[in-house]
Amino acid sequence: MTDVLRRGRASLAFSFLVQGVAFALLVTRIPAIQDRYGVSDALLPAFLAAVPILAGVGSVSTERLVKRVAPSRLLRWSQPVVLLALLGVGAGERMVELGVALAAFGLAVGVLDASMNMLGVSLQRSYGRSIMLSFHAAYSLGGIVGASLAWVGAHWELALWVSYLPVVAVLLPAVLVGSRWYVDDGDAASSVGEEAAEGKAPGEGQVVVFKWLLPLCLVMTVAYIGDSTVSNWSAKYLQDVLGSSEQMATVPYNVYMVTTLLGRAIGDLGVRRFGAVAVVRAGALVAAGGFAVVAGAPGAWVGMLGFTLLGLGLCVLVPQTFAAAGRLFPGASDAAVARLNVFNYVGFLIGSPLVGALGDLWSYRGAMLVPMVLVLVTLVYARSFAPQPDRYGGGHERPRTADVGRGSNGL
Numbered sequence: 398m399t400d401v402l403r404r405g406r407a408s409l410a411f412s413f414l415v416q417g418v419a420f421a422l423l424v425t426r427i428p429a430i431q432d433r434y435g436v437s438d439a440l441l442p443a444f445l446a447a448v449p450i451l452a453g454v455g456s457v458s459t460e461r462l463v464k465r466v467a468p469s470r471l472l473r474w475s476q477p478v479v480l481l482a483l484l485g486v487g488a489g490e491r492m493v494e495l496g497v498a499l500a501a502f503g504l505a506v507g508v509l510d511a512s513m514n515m516l517g518v519s520l521q522r523s524y525g526r527s528i529m530l531s532f533h534a535a536y537s538l539g540g541i542v543g544a545s546l547a548w549v550g551a552h553w554e555l556a557l558w559v560s561y562l563p564v565v566a567v568l569l570p571a572v573l574v575g576s577r578w579y580v581d582d583g584d585a586a587s588s589v590g591e592e593a594a595e596g597k598a599p600g601e602g603q604v605v606v607f608k609w610l611l612p613l614c615l616v617m618t619v620a621y622i623g624d625s626t627v628s629n630w631s632a633k634y635l636q637d638v639l640g641s642s643e644q645m646a647t648v649p650y651n652v653y654m655v656t657t658l659l660g661r662a663i664g665d666l667g668v669r670r671f672g673a674v675a676v677v678r679a680g681a682l683v684a685a686g687g688f689a690v691v692a693g694a695p696g697a698w699v700g701m702l703g704f705t706l707l708g709l710g711l712c713v714l715v716p717q718t719f720a721a722a723g724r725l726f727p728g729a730s731d732a733a734v735a736r737l738n739v740f741n742y743v744g745f746l747i748g749s750p751l752v753g754a755l756g757d758l759w760s761y762r763g764a765m766l767v768p769m770v771l772v773l774v775t776l777v778y779a780r781s782f783a784p785q786p787d788r789y790g791g792g793h794e795r796p797r798t799a800d801v802g803r804g805s806n807g808l
Contacts, residue, residue, distance in 0.1 A: 402523055405580030409516050410535040412476060412575065415568050416509060417539020418546070419483050422561060423502070424628070425547040429557055430486060434495045442750075444495070448503040449742035455507020456742070460735035462508075463515065468731060469579035472512040476572045478505035484565045487557030507742075511735045518723030518730050519582035527668035533716040534661035541654050582730070603728035610725065610733055612778035613718050614740045616677075619771040620714040621744025622751065623684060623707065626768050627653050629749040630761070631704055634691070638761050641697035649704040656708030664713045673717050673782040680717075681775035684710025688769030692762045714775065715741070721782045 423430075431441055455475075462471060482505060485498035517532045550560030628650060636646035660680075667676045687706030694700035722737045723730040748768070755764035 401580060402520065404578040405516075406520055406524075406528065406531075408575040408578040409513065409520065409580075410532055412472060412513055412572060412579075413517075413532045413535040414539035414542075415476065415572055416479070416506075416513065417536040417541075418543035418564065418568065419479055419539075420506075421540040421543025422547055422564065423483060423486065425544050426550070426557060426560070429551065430495070433557060434489070434492050436492065436495070444499060446746060447496075448499055448506070449745045451500055451503030452507035452510065453739045453742040455504040455509075456511045456735055456738040457507075458504075459508050459511040459738075460732050463512075463731045463735070467581045468512040468515040468519075469576070469581045471508050472516065472579060473573070473576040475505045475508040475512065476576075477569055479509055480565045480569050480572070484558065484561050487559075487561040507738070510741065511738045514719045514738060515731045515734045516579060516581070518719055518734055520580060521720055522582075522723060522727065522730075523580075527665040527673070527720070529716040529720040530661045530664035530668070530713065533712070534658055534664075537654055537658035537661055537712070541651075541658065544651065544654065603726050605726055605729050605732045605736060607736070610722065610736060612781040613722055613725070613737055616714060616775050616778055616781070617718045617737055617740040618744040618747070619768070619774055620711055620718070621741050622748035623688070623711050623768045623772050624715075625745045625748030626752050626765070627704060627707055627711075630752050630756075634761055634765070635697055635700055639694055639697045639700045641700075645697055649701055652701055653704050653708040656705050657712040660709045660712035661716065664716070667713075668717070673721065674779050676713050677717050677782045678776055678779045680710045680713035681772055681779070682710070684714075684772045685769045686710070688765050688772070692765040692769065711772070714772075717782055725781075 427441075427445070430436070436444060459468075459471060479502060482498050482502035486495060486502065489495050489498055513532070517529050521528050546560065546564060549555075550557075631649040631653065632646040635641040635649055664676065667679075683706055687703045687708075687710055690703030690706060691700055692703075694703055719734055719737065722733040726733040751767065752761075752764045755761075755767060
């Protein structure tokens with residue numbers, strides 16, 4: 398394994414971590430943002446929906462941009478924009494300034510998410526073994542750090558810009574320096590393998606056939622429906638349905654984030670040992686079990702057990718979906734990842750309103766059964782995570798990541 402790839406992996410993991418910090422600092426301070434700008438409860442959903450919608454636009458744009466600009470360059474400049482937009486959210490005074498800052502944040506996040514995962518997919522291909530979960534583990538760790546920093550700011554009643562400025566001042570130069578070691582697909586190819594001597598990825602010249610990508614898009618959507626259900630409704634569910642205290646109601650999301658981190662930290666080992674299909678199936682079953690426990694919980698402690706299971710189950714689905722897209726279209730993985738990333742935001746937009754509407758019309762216990770059923774859809778499409786017949790190169794099957802890892806002593 399070359400030093401180029403090792404440095405590329407470390408710098409990309411740091412970018413995932415920074416993005417986790419930035420996103421957590423935004424979403425965990427929504428009440429403070431609402432108070433600062435005087436955003437009404439009726440108007441707040443429009444502001445919140447605008448971010449994933451614009452992120453989807455940014456992701457679609459990235460698919461076109463990478464035809465002329467390397468993903469590393471897109472990541473190098475989109476991440477500073479995200480950090481500066483976060484600072485803008487905290488420093489503005491008028492609602493129009495909040496709108497501009499959130500618009501910049503959303504568009505840049507779409508480019509950032511897509512380009513980060515493009516680089517992750519290409520690095521995993523060059524490593525020849527599963528490493529994608531480790532990048533998303535770094536994101537989860539960043540989310541925990543960001544949420545903790547947000548708690549400190551709220552506890553000491555700091556102004557938003559006072560909370561955000563030190564974080565941006567530290568992270569902005571750090572990501573600019575770290576971006577020097579990003580590794581694009583062609584750079585990775587030039588350091589390993591025979592095909593890269595020609596600067597080519599395996600299967601170059603492929604096009605993304607959407608009907609082949611569609612199963613992965615559905616899995617991505619249901620994964621984020623589950624994730625947004627936890628992030629938006631866990632506290633309310635524990636307090637209003639299971640009768641916990643207000644303080645205890647803040648615990649489930651933290652538990653979810655910690656178990657997500659732990660699951661992703663060890664998940665690559667599971668993929669190398671058992672293969673992606675088995676890991677995805679196990680994750681879907683554990684997540685469905687978590688929703689079932691939450692829906693039937695007699696009290697708060699059992700409910701927290703359910704949210705713990707959700708973290709362990711859902712954590713593997715998104716990273717493995719990106720990795721599967723890269724295996725399905727090795728010569729067009731950037732385009733596949735950009736399209737797939739849009740369904741991240743589709744799931745986020747559907748999940749929270751869906752559970753809220755069902756909770757009001759039916760019951761919140763019953764509403765938790767809907768994402769449970771949806772996540773089980775993953776079992777139907779689990780074979781999409783297996784090696785795919787090479788539709789462009791003679792019909793042979795590409796080796797599983799787990800097999801490549803074993804063959805090169807990658808374990």
